[in-house]
Amino acid sequence: MKEVSFAPSILSADFSRLKEEVEEVDGEADYIHVDVMDGHFVPNITIGPLVSNSLKRVESIDTPLSIHLMITDPEEYGPEFEVGPEDLIIFHSEVTDDPERTIATLRDQGCQVGISQKPASDREEIFPLLDKLDEVLVMGVEPGFGGQDFTPEALDRIAALRREIDKRGTDTAIAVDGGMNESTIGDAVAAGADTIIAGSAVFGKPDRVEALESLRRSI
Ligand code: DX5
């Protein structure tokens, strides 16, 4: 079976002890997922560069970041995130009239770049961009909050993307974000997802290492 990557989302972590929370999954996870929300693109406000950059500077944490920008101005605020070649910044297709320019602006930071779409957005719009992207993040829920139920329609989107990526021969990863747990992960991986982003199924559990192992066993 192919290797599946895991990105625990700190949205479900205890922010008063964020360093310790992330240390618990460091070395076990492939990315730490950072959900950035601006109260405009989604009806919620979370964290921005200040917190992400503090986390990035913690020397005891080695896991790369996947920074999910649910904001209306990724070209303005994306460059404020401190990132290296191993980190990933993901923006939403709905907020830009020139996605190639947005990709180039973020890529100038020296990081990897991904794109995401809300569940109702036209998936074919992003097909021509696949060779310029390291990841496509498929939302399993309406973006904005953790702990929502997975919408099975996302499986069609994952499968369509997998076919298109294979047809074009790009090595774009497919991540799925929202509603991932022991009951939903198997279908997402079977449909073609490479990376599982999970908040409540990891940081909502008392033992985060066991929570990641439990997800792995459920594939
Ligand atoms: C939702 C965020 C997700 C969220 C997932 O808008 O993008 O990353 O943290 O949370 P769970 O895994 O609890 O659905």
Ligand code: ZN
């Ligand atoms: Zn996310």
